Amino acid sequence: MPREIGRKLIAQNKRARHDFFIEDTYEAGLVLTGTEVKSLRAGKANLTDGYATVDGGEAWLINVYIPEYSQGTWTNHAARRTRKLLLHRKEIGKIQQVLKERGLTLVPLALYFKDGKAKIEIGVARGKKDYDKRQTLMEKQANREMARAMSSSVRRRGGR
Numbered sequence: 001m002p003r004e005i006g007r008k009l010i011a012q013n014k015r016a017r018h019d020f021f022i023e024d025t026y027e028a029g030l031v032l033t034g035t036e037v038k039s040l041r042a043g044k045a046n047l048t049d050g051y052a053t054v055d056g057g058e059a060w061l062i063n064v065y066i067p068e069y070s071q072g073t074w075t076n077h078a079a080r081r082t083r084k085l086l087l088h089r090k091e092i093g094k095i096q097q098v099l100k101e102r103g104l105t106l107v108p109l110a111l112y113f114k115d116g117k118a119k120i121e122i123g124v125a126r127g128k129k130d131y132d133k134r135q136t137l138m139e140k141q142a143n144r145e146m147a148r149a150m151s152s153s154v155r156r157r158g159g160r
Contacts, residue, residue, distance in 0.1 A: 003115070003116055004113065004115060004116035005115060006114075006115070007112050007113070007114050008112060008113045009110060009111075009112045010040050010043055010044075010045050010111045010112055010113065011045040011046060011047050011110070011111045012047070012109070012110045012111075013047035013048060013050070013107065013108055013109050013110065015048055016047075016107045016108070016109055016123065016125065017109070018128075018133065018136075019127065019128055019133070020105075020107060020123070020125035020126060020127055020128060021125060021126045021127075021128060021132075022107075022109070022123040022124070022125050023098075023104070023123070023124045023125065023126060024098070024123065024124040025109065025121055025122065025123045025124075026087065026091055026095070026121070026122050026123075026124075027114075027119055027120075027121055028059065028085040028086055028087045028119065028120050028121075028122055029085070029086030029087075029117065029118070029119060029120075030061065030083055030084075030085065030086065030118045030119070030120055031083060031084040031085075031086065032083065032118055033075075033077045034075075035068070035069035035072040035075060035076050035077050036066050036069075036077050037118060038069045038071075038072075039066050039067055039068065039069045040066060040111070040113070040118055041113075042069075042070075044066070044067050045064070045065065045066050045067075045111050046064070046065040047064055047065075047108040047109075047110075047111060048065075049063050049064075049065070050062065050063045050064035050065075050107070050108045051063060051105060051106060051107055051108070052085060052106035052107070052108065052122050053106065054092055054095055054096045054099060054106075057089070057092060058084060058085075058092070059084070059085035059087050059092055059095070059106075060082050060083070060084060060085060061082070061083045061084075061085050061108065061120065061122075062082050063080055064080070064083065064108060064111075065079055065080055066079060067079055085120070085122070095124065098124050099124070103126050103127060104124055104125065104126055105124075105125055105127070106122050106123070106124060106125070107122065107123055107125045108120055108121070108122050108123075109121045109122065109123045
C-alpha cells in the first residue's frame with residue numbers, strides 16, 4: 001500500500017478566527033490511540049470547544065471531540081479525553097512565555113493528516129471584543145462588495 005502524500009483536512013475551527021486575533025501558529029503532532037485515528041480517517045472531529053495548555057513542560061489538547069469509532073470494541077477511546085501534543089521543547093518554552101501575558105490562549109485551528117500522520121495547527125490567540133468582531137465583519141463585507149463590483153465591470157468590458 002503506497003504512503004499518503006500531501007495534506008488532507010479533517011476539521012477546521014472557523015469560530016476561532018471569528019472570536020480571536022491569531023498572533024502565531026504552530027503545527028503539532030498528536031498522541032492518539034488506534035480507534036481515534038480510524039475515527040479521524042472517517043473524517044469526524046470537532047474543534048469548536050477545544051483549547052490547549054502547557055503544563056509541566058508538556059503541551060496538552062483539551063476538550064476536542066473525536067467521536068468513538070463505530071466498529072470499535074471495549075478498546076474504544078473516550079470522545080473528549082485530554083491528548084498530548086508533540087512539539088519541540090523550544091516551541092513549548094516559547095509558547096509558555098507568550099501565554100504568561102494576560103488575555104492570550106492556545107486554540108486549535110485545524111486538524112489534518114500530513115503525509116499520513118495526524119497533525120493539529122494551534123494558534124496563540126487574543127480574544128476579540130464585540131466591536132472588533134463587527135469591524136472584521138464590515139471589512140469582509142466591503143471586500144466582498146469590491147470584488148463583486150470588479151468582476152461585474154470586467155464582465156461589462158467583455159472579459160479583458
